Amino acid sequence: MITKSNLYRKEKIYGYLFILPPILGLLIFTLFPFVYSLYGSFTDWDGLGQMNFIGFDNFKDLFTDELFYKSMYNTLFLMLGIPIGLLLALLLALGLNRKIPGTTTFRVIYYIPVISSLAAVSIMWNWAYNGDYGLVNQFLELFGIKGPNWLMDKDTVKPALILMTVWKGLGYTMLLYLAALQSVSRSYYEAAELDGASGFQMFRNITWPMVKPVTFFLVVTNIIGGSQIFTEMNIMTPTGGPEYSSASIVFYIWDKAFKNLQMGYASAMAMILGIFIFIVTLIQFKMNEKSSFDGD
Amino acid sequence: MSHSQRTKVTNIIIFIALAIGAIVMIAPLLWMLSTSVKEKQDVFALPPVWIPEVFQFSKYKEIWEAGPLLSGIKNSVIVAVSVTVVGTFTSSVAAFAFAKLRFPHKNKLFLLLIASMMIPYPTVMIPQFMMFSKLGWVDTLLPLIVPGLFGNVVMIFFLRQYLLSVPDAIIEAAKIDGSSYFRLYSSITFPLIKPAVAAQLILWFMGIWNDYLAPIIYLNSPETQTLQLVIANFNATYAIQTDYPLIMAASIVALLPVLIIFLIFQKQIIESVAISGVKG
16 A cells, blocks of 8 residues: 555655756756856866966956957947837837737738847848948938948947847847737726826826836846847857957857867856846846735 | 727728838848849849849759758757757656655755756856867767757746646546656646647747857867858858858758748747746
8 A cells, every 4th residue: 555655755756856857957067067167267277288276367357358348348239229129129019919900920020030040140131231232231222322331340330230139139029018918908998098098198007017027027138138149240240340349248258268268268258247147137036026026 | 080080090000010110021031032043143233133033043952062051951950859859858847847746845946947047158158168078079969969958947947837727636636546657747747738848849949940159169070060050151151252142042941940830830939939928
């Protein structure tokens, strides 16, 4: 006969057995490398010879490294695309939330860039930005504007990348906004309408508060994703762009670690990136806690 | 104008705006497609030619000779299929344990997994690279495959949430009947969560198929490269010769599999993304 405690003992064993792979994976492929990277950031690690402990030297060097500042600045600059994308996506979602024909088709079309391979669309945009015969300049020519050679000019390379990232991410943001809008009860709007509220008032007092948690979620995840941008510049500006003006922080880490074999130095940068993402995530967790206490 | 008339007019204006937006969104991809069937001289024609007079499909033949495209596809399939099949299994079994089984420290361990999502790939990629290079796995597909076999935290999280809404009573009843724990998972839980598993699997598959950073770190020789690297190399090689139809044809081939999967499963994918995002 199986006793209750016997049953529980078995359940315990199976429980641990079932979660063993992801826990092991976490230890081997995340926690251990993370600790190693932390240690490596305090050494002169070159991936080949000995790792000598050099204290904070890597971090001190970073403070005087012009390219580090540049790639940090570039990464942050590219995040200007986040508010632009959010605004456009919200407008789109508001439009798609109405009873108009073809909403499913629109949803699919706007979402196609999201699922498209980033490498393939980077290649496509790389060409679209060509100064002589790129799609973007051909389009501008319709209005009599002579476009620049986007990716070769340090003033236009970042806006060009922003435009592309907005294009790529718009469908995803729109989709999340749409899901949030559809969870807003119609009765709020009906009540407001009876009270004679204007469209703008309804947006400000009903829609905006209801989509605020999603906006926050999107801001945070976009910052986290944006701080790790890499593929676009690797394909479109393989040398980091004119005067390194399109290199992102991950691009610089990759360059230092795998091209120059300055693993310790690159680890120090990776740690700074990690701390940045940690802080952003922490803020999200705190805000989530708060909003769940608000009875959300 | 009455209220309903006004709504109608507004809707028409919005429809037109959405349609123009949709054209702008899809135009670059259509241009890519159109370029891939153009003659080389048409590519640079001004004003741009959207629909070429003669469709040249020869580039779609040429790409297989021009670079290791076929082996790129093969490598991508090997990585994406092995990771998603095995990884989905380990993830769903773990999600089942986290949601339905009782054992000490369960929630703490789950939190630990969730917390690990805070550690981004770029911060662990250097030691991971050294680790795999010590094993002699650089320039093989193993560094891309092995970590994924241990499961995917996002998937575990999503499936666990999904399973919490499945009543415990079904599982308890089967447990009393003496069903084994693996059978509880395989014949009771898994069928219930199949749609969620499928949606997550597809999303994960697309993520791996389109991955670029990890492959570029590990794979050097052309025959081990995944499809994304192969087309990036196409771009690097043939842009100098301005053979854009060739580059675009290769890019279309890289795009097509996920595009087809998406169009077939778009309903499930879109729902899954919407749910995971809003609840996230």
